Amino acid sequence: MSRVLVVGGGIAGLTTAIALRHAGLEATVSEAHPIGADGKGAFLTIMANGLDALRAIEAEHLVLDRSFTSNEVRMRNGHDRRLGVLSIPSPDPEHGPRTIRRADLYRVLVEEARRRGVEIQHGKRLVGTRYHGSVTAFFGDGTRLGGDLLIGADGVRSTTRTLIDPNAPQPAYTGWNIAMGAVRDALTDNHRDCYYMYFGRRATCGHITSPDGETWWFVNVPCGERDLADASPAQLRQRLGDLFAGDRIGTVQAIRATADENLTATACYQLPTVPTWSRAGMTLVGDALHVASPSTTQGASMAIEDAVTLAQCLRDVPDTTAALQLYERLRRERVERVVRSGFRKLGPRVPGPVQRLLRDRAVTRRTRHPDIDWLHLHHIDWDSDLSATG
Numbered sequence: 001m002s003r004v005l006v007v008g009g010g011i012a013g014l015t016t017a018i019a020l021r022h023a024g025l026e027a028t029v030s031e032a033h034p035i036g037a038d039g040k041g042a043f044l045t046i047m048a049n050g051l052d053a054l055r056a057i058e059a060e061h062l063v064l065d066r067s068f069t070s071n072e073v074r075m076r077n078g079h080d081r082r083l084g085v086l087s088i089p090s091p092d093p094e095h096g097p098r099t100i101r102r103a104d105l106y107r108v109l110v111e112e113a114r115r116r117g118v119e120i121q122h123g124k125r126l127v128g129t130r131y132h133g134s135v136t137a138f139f140g141d142g143t144r145l146g147g148d149l150l151i152g153a154d155g156v157r158s159t160t161r162t163l164i165d166p167n168a169p170q171p172a173y174t175g176w177n178i179a180m181g182a183v184r185d186a187l188t189d190n191h192r193d194c195y196y197m198y199f200g201r202r203a204t205c206g207h208i209t210s211p212d213g214e215t216w217w218f219v220n221v222p223c224g225e226r227d228l229a230d231a232s233p234a235q236l237r238q239r240l241g242d243l244f245a246g247d248r249i250g251t252v253q254a255i256r257a258t259a260d261e262n263l264t265a266t267a268c269y270q271l272p273t274v275p276t277w278s279r280a281g282m283t284l285v286g287d288a289l290h291v292a293s294p295s296t297t298q299g300a301s302m303a304i305e306d307a308v309t310l311a312q313c314l315r316d317v318p319d320t321t322a323a324l325q326l327y328e329r330l331r332r333e334r335v336e337r338v339v340r341s342g343f344r345k346l347g348p349r350v351p352g353p354v355q356r357l358l359r360d361r362a363v364t365r366r367t368r369h370p371d372i373d374w375l376h377l378h379h380i381d382w383d384s385d386l387s388a389t390g
C-alpha cells in the first residue's frame, strides 16, 4: 500500500494519520473545514484505554503534557447528599483518565501529524469516490486525490458512511441536549482532579476544576433536538436556572458565573451499529462508525483505539480486504457494546419522586460494583504481529 487518504481532520482522522505513519504508511488528511475541526464541547476526558492506544504509537505524551488527572467521580443527589464515589479504572494512577481542552488536543494532534510527515489539506469536503482497484476521492472544490485506501473519519454525519452503503443508518437524536461551559475561580472549595456529578430533580450535571482553578461544567437536559442548541445565551442561562430551581447543586454556582461567550449547547446523537464497515477501497473510524452518548466519555478514546487498531491491521496484513475484515473483527463487538452502555445510562427523561429514589440507589450500587474494567483496561499490543490473527 503506498498512500492512504484520510477524510476528516478531527480526533479520529488526525490520530489515524499519525498511527499510519507509525506503521510506515503514507497518509494525507483532507478536512472540510477551512481552518480545522469544530470544537464542540470545551473539554473532554481521555480514558486509560485511549491513553493506552496513544502509547502504542508513541503519542501519549501529547495528552499527558497538557491535561490533568481525573481519576474519580463523586456522585451526589439534588440535595447535595453523597451517593457514592466511582473510581475510574486505570493500570496505574499516572495513566488514568486525563481531562484536556478540546482545542489543545486538536492543536497538538495537528502539530504531531505534520511533524511525522502527514499533509493536512483544509477546505476539502469529500463529495464522492470512484473505485477501480485504487480509490479516487472527489472534493467539493472540484479537486480530486488518488490513493490505495480511503478512511472516512468524517464524524457523525459521515459522507463516507453513505458512500460505502447508501442505506447506512443515520445517527438518532438521543432526546438529550448537553450544555457546557468554563469559568475561572468560581468554585474554590471543591477538590481538584475529580469530577462531581449531580443527579437533580429535573436534570443531571457535573463539573471538574483544573489545578489552575478553571471549572468546566456540563448539564444533560432532556428536551427537543434544537431546544438548547438554538437558544441564545440568555435563554440558555434561564433554562438551566429553571432546571435546578430548588436543588442544592455545586455546579449551579459555576453556571451562573460563566460568561455568555463561554456557554455552549449541542444535541446528542447515537449510532449503535453500522452494518457495512468497508467497501470499494473505503472504511470508517471514530464517530463516522459509532456514536455513543457523551455520558460514556468514550467517543475520543474509542476513535483513538479505532485509529491504532486499523493502522496495525494495515501494517501486518498485506491484502487490504483481509486487513479491513480483521479490523472489523477486532473492533465491532467492543464499539457496539460501548454505545449500548451509554444508552442504558440515559434513564427516564424527567423522573418522578419514586423514580428519583430508585435512580439514586442505582447510582450508589453502580459506584460499589462498577462493571467497567472491560472498557478502561483495554490494551493494544503494538508489537504483536496481527498477520497470525488474520
Ligand SMILES: Cc1cc2nc3c(=O)[nH]c(=O)nc-3n(C[C@H](O)[C@H](O)[C@H](O)COP(=O)(O)OP(=O)(O)OC[C@H]3O[C@@H](n4cnc5c(N)ncnc54)[C@H](O)[C@@H]3O)c2cc1C
Pocket: 007, 008, 009, 010, 011, 012, 013, 030, 031, 032, 033, 036, 037, 038, 040, 041, 043, 044, 045, 046, 124, 125, 126, 127, 153, 154, 155, 156, 157, 158, 159, 160, 178, 180, 266, 268, 285, 286, 287, 288, 294, 297, 298, 299, 300, 301, 302, 303
Ligand atoms: C458535548 C460533547 C462532549 C463530549 N465529551 C467527550 C469526552 O469527554 N470524552 C470523549 O472521549 N468523547 C467526548 N465526546 C465525543 C467526542 O467528542 C467524539 O467522539 C470525537 O470528537 C469524535 O471524533 P471524530 O474525529 O470521529 O469526529 P469529529 O470530531 O466530528 O471530526 C470529524 C471531522 O470531519 C470533518 N468532515 C465532515 N464531513 C466531511 C467531508 N465530507 N469531507 C471532509 N471532512 C469532513 C469535520 O469538519 C470534522 O473536522 C463528546 C461529544 C460531545 C458532543
